[in-house]
Amino acid sequence: MFAAVADRRWRSSLAGAMTVPPIRERPDACPGALQTHAAADGALARVRLPGGALTAEQLRALSTAAGELGDGALELTSRGNVQLRGLRSGGERELGDRLAEAGLLPSATHETARNVLASVLSGRTGGVLDVRSWVTEFDARMCADPALADLPGRFLTAFDDGRGDVAGLGADVGLLALDRATVALLLAATDTGLRCRPDEAVGLALAATRGFLDERAAQGGTPWRVTELAEGPARIAAALGGPRTDPLPVPSPPLTGPAGAVLQDDGRTALVAVVPLGRLTADQAGLLASTAVGGLQLTPWRSVVVPDLEGAGAAGALAAAGLVLDPRSPWLSVSACAGRPGCAKSLADVRGDVVRAVATGTLPMGGARQHWVGCERRCGRPSGNVVDVVATSTGYRIG
Ligand code: SF4
Structure with a gap:
């Protein structure tokens, strides 16, 4: 797997854990779909989309809600989530009902904890494993565990299929596929040396996530991230136990994500459309939804992947709508x-x-x-x- 990312810049395996952690004096108040933030232009709601995955129908539902309850646009975030801004007074409850109906709110108690990044285009091209099933399994098992509702809204999980695009994005808990049979556990984007098989990976990530809460309780206070615990990665890894190998350096993320037409391994095409400043208009959302043949993926680079297409014929219409498919664009x-x-x-x-x-x-x-x-x-x-x-x-x- 590392051959796929060997030309990237590498960083010290411990550098990501060496920042001076802030002292948190209050629980995290990250906005969610139900727990909105009062911004100058009205309430702001953030809807978690684990792995950036959503269906065309869900994108339509979000865009319609933004038009009828908010300022009309969807904001894409650097975690592959979406925000609705300018919600009218009382719109929060209506939004919650709509999200639940669209299948975007599987757990009201866990909604701000569902922060999961996944490799872009996993299972379609690149990487050594398909991590999409990890995302759905992890999310379902997390939502089924009442204790994990206590995770801070800033806590982040990343599943990297071996291409090295999300492993280095600073997640608290990460899985990095090393080859088709071996997965590395990362904590604070640092390799712990702990290894497992692909079918054990979700269980190990959940155990590490629970380990964060256990260590936080043991240390007292209200840290939001693994790096804010004293010796957080080392203590959580030690509590997990098991044999360890020498840690490997974690690949630095690419400066930008993909853009334009990408040929999938099955011969079909994925179109990756960058959304300037992450602000997706209703027209653009409608066009993306009607172009999609099934699921879509939002990326940490504020772009939308429309996979499984029979060619790149829709690229012109997407570009004409103001989306960016030119990989050389300054956007x-x-x-x-x-x-x-x-x-x-x-x-x-x-x-x-x-x-x-x-x-x-x-x-x-x-x-x-x-x-x-x-x-x-x-x-x-x-x-x-x-x-x-x-x-x-x-x-x-x-x-
Ligand atoms: S960085 Fe931007 S969004 Fe954040 S508080 Fe400052 S002006 Fe507001």
């Missing part, structure tokens, strides 16, 4: 927080400024991956090698 390397008017803390209309910079070819730093924000909180910052473009009272500052 692949720029993201932004909400900014004005959605966020009261913002010092600038960040998204408007990004649109102008892309249109005029004046994005700073050439082709570097960059994240524009309206203040120092730097919300929505992607993991990895990203340069911050921060609004100040006198203009933007790099870094």
